Amino acid sequence: MAIAIKGIEKRFADAPVLRGIDLTIADGELVALLGASGSGKTTLLRILAGLEWPQAGSVTVDGRDWLALEAQRRRVGFVFQHYALFQHMSVRDNVAFGLTVRPRASRPPKGEIRARVEALLDLVEIGHLANRFPAQLSGGQRQRVALARALAIEPKVLLLDEPFGALDARIRKDLRRWLRELHDRLGMTTIFVTHDQDEAFELADRVVIMSDGRIEQAGTPDEIYDHPASPFVARFLGGVNELPAELAAGRLVVPGADAGAVTPPAGTDGTATLFVRPHEIDLVADSRAPARIRNMLTSGPSIRYDVDLPGLATPVEVELPREAARLRNLRRGDAVRLRLLRGRVFSAHGAPLPPAAPSPERHRILEAAL
Amino acid sequence: MTAAALRIGLRSRRVLPGFGLTMGTTLTYVALVVLLPLAALLLKSAEIGPDGFLRLVTGERALAAFQVTLTAAAFATAFNAAYGLLMAWVLVRYEFAGKRILDALMDIPFALPTAVAGVALTALYAANGWFGQLFEMAGLKIVYTVTGVALAMAFTSAPFVVRTVQPVLESLQPDIEEASATLGAYPGVIFRRVIYPVIFPAHLTGCALAFARSLGEFGAVIFIAGNLPFKTEIVSLLVFIRLEEYDYAAASAIAVVLLATAFAVLLATNALQALAQRHARKG
Structure with missing residues (x-):
């Protein structure tokens, strides 16, 4: 899904968080929103998911006005920073949630849901944990459950908020490579938010550097590294x-x-x-x-x-x-x-x-x- | 398990000293204030033997009192289950002027002497009271009926549900609701499948406590009930009457049944809760 973001402005109370964001994202692209905390990157992600609405601007996805759609109808896979798993449901039920909440008319039959959940759990390599509860899983395993749950609705766009923020350095590196492979295999448009420069550069096709509610620079990791557009970007890269x-x-x-x-x-x-x-x-x-x-x-x-x-x-x-x-x-x-x-x-x-x-x-x- | 914990407690060094003193004080208190009176009650009722016991508690008047009490307590609990949940929801979910005052008001039924509550309710709902008049016009009599008994019970036990559900609602992370929304769930489904299952154990506890309290409520009820034997006489009043008549055997026998009922309710609640929270176990 090609995403066109134009002139997005967002204020919380009187504090501006986004001050005019323009960005186009190609179909199948893997994009990192990189910035310090408070730069507005998560807010932009939440606007794309339908969890926040901007005061000005537009979001068009494949020609459709997305701001007119509520979160439930955007079919966006969203992976939350702290995973937001349903603690009272088994891993299997967590992953199946997006399918079982559909109205009866569009809900797949039970057997098909079960098969699809199995396939997803195998995809994220935690098939053996299907009957566990989230409290019984490690951080990396929870991350995979959250991802499988988001993928269950066959999202056209996958959004991840600090996907590796809460994990050990070692697991983080493995998951990075794995996520890249998964993205290439499934071919959806993926956008993730991070404050970790290495993560953004290693994983993304294109990196969008944000600061203070604005985009400082958007480009491939090489472009940004070799040709930082401003002293801010040069300094930010460190x-x-x-x-x-x-x-x-x-x-x-x-x-x-x-x-x-x-x-x-x-x-x-x-x-x-x-x-x-x-x-x-x-x-x-x-x-x-x-x-x-x-x-x-x-x-x-x-x-x-x-x-x-x-x-x-x-x-x-x-x-x-x-x-x-x-x-x-x-x-x-x-x-x-x-x-x-x-x-x-x-x-x-x-x-x-x-x-x-x-x-x-x-x-x-x-x-x-x- | 307690013995094992005690031994470990005595042997291992802790940051805060005083395990022996605090544990000893607690056990002494529990023994003197809770266990001893209960034991005395059980002993007293044991004196009369199983036949006498059965005869006393299945007497016509006792049975009628049990029926009135259980029915009224059930209605009061059902009302509080809904009202308490709603109140907790409003107090946690929304910001509005006077929220803190409303929050403080929730505890009034606990703070108020129950007799005062009983007198106030009776005055309000009597046939010539402010609310009573309106109900009277609708053909509903509240004072001196089981409805009145349930009303008094509901009043005194309301905080149990509100106060047990409130902290759990507060601890709910907003991101699980957002996650549900992105997965296609609408508010009704989110409440039913994501929010309620999480607060269910607390809600159940609140209801069980409210029910147990309603079973034993005395002060607030006797003013509004009218206390007609076989009609609006509650169990705890019957116990009181038997005591007044120096019939200690009958009083303690009936009291033991009341105690057992309350205990059974709490026990069943705990079992249900353990079942509902099996997901929280590690391993």
């Missing part, structure tokens, strides 16, 4: 250094660093900020350079350096692959020059400049390093 820079006559000048490899963006001259990730910086020993290595940390496959740059309050983080680090043979207190291989430049006024393209030199350096 693990990034912010270096003050100067744009002058088409050249990018970063005090204390060599930015020659970063293709300067076309744009107005003036002050700007360069966002550069730790692994996009190389270190070269240079006794005349102003930067000093403050600290070194080994994290298995790579070495992390904290480099003090004059004029910067926080040290710049640099990450070199283990092999490259061995070749550089740097020690604490050494004077180094920062070579920036890649970066994204935003002008000081916050207006995003066309992102810097990766330079051929970067690949050369990386190849040499490895």
Whole structure:
């Protein structure tokens, strides 16, 4: 089901939660709504499910106005953050609920319901737990029951609110892969809400980053990672250094660093900020350079350096692959020059400049390093 | 099990001390205030032997009193089952002005001396009382009938249902109702299949307590009942009358039956409840 969301605005009392959301989702797409708590992502999901109504905007699904439909008639599979299982029903009855509550005319016969529930329980790999009650299940098993229950109504759209939020890290990883396979196999449109960046990037075809009731950026994980649309997104993705820079006559000048490899963006001259990730910086020993290595940390496959740059309050983080680090043979207190291989430049006024393209030199350096 | 728990309690170290003292005080209290009088009652009625006992409790007047009491208690409980559930629902589900006052009012029947309640109800529902006049016009007599007895019982036992259902309703997570809605269930079905099964055990407990209380209600009932033997005389009044006549054997025999009935109701309730809550067991 293709979903078109236009101009959605939602206020609770007087507090705006969504301030104009426009988003189209293609049929069969797996989309992550990513944002901090309070960004409005869950509210958007609830509006799609028919559990909240916006004050303005429209939701059209395959040409039908969805805001005119109540939750019961949208046929949306919704998996709640805390699963919302019926505690007094067995797993089997929980899964069958969506079928047994249908009016008699459209309700499948008992045998068919039973068969379908069995098939669903096998699909989510908990066939052996059919007669248990939710209180007797582990978190991961409850999650599967909730999913099977949502799938029982053969939803055209599957919505999941923080699907892995309440699970251990280990189970979470397994379930992620499994959910992706399930989505591919069943071919419905799936939207899930998460605050976990790894989860969104690993699982989704497209990630929608939300903040303060607005969409900051929507794109494939690669697009967002390589070309963050705003300083907010660059910061939100985390693990990034912010270096003050100067744009002058088409050249990018970063005090204390060599930015020659970063293709300067076309744009107005003036002050700007360069966002550069730790692994996009190389270190070269240079006794005349102003930067000093403050600290070194080994994290298995790579070495992390904290480099003090004059004029910067926080040290710049640099990450070199283990092999490259061995070749550089740097020690604490050494004077180094920062070579920036890649970066994204935003002008000081916050207006995003066309992102810097990766330079051929970067690949050369990386190849040499490895 | 109690003995085992005691031994563990004495041996293991706990964060809060005083297990021995608190447990001892509790058991002493239970023995003195609850068990001893009950034992005395049972002993007294045992003195008369099984034949005498049977004769006393199946006497015509006693049987009539049992019938009046059980019928009135059943009606009062049925009324409270519905009204108490509704009241708890309103108090939990909606926000409105004066909600806290209404909530506090729920406890009035407990706080009010039952005799005061009885006098007030009698005044209101008497043939010349405010409500009594209206019912009179409709051809309904309340005071000095079994209806009046049931009314008094319903008044004094109403809080049991409200107060047992209320916390369970409050603890219901809204997301299970939302989940039901997304699965295609409409409000009626959601109540019947999702909400009521969860509050059922508490509702049952409330009703059982209300019924047990109604069986023994004395103060509120005797004013409105008229106390005509064979017509509107309740069991606890009959016990009182037998005591006044120094007929301790008859009084204790009838009292024992009343006690057994209340006990059986509570026991049956617990069994039903255990059945209804088997899903909560781990394992």
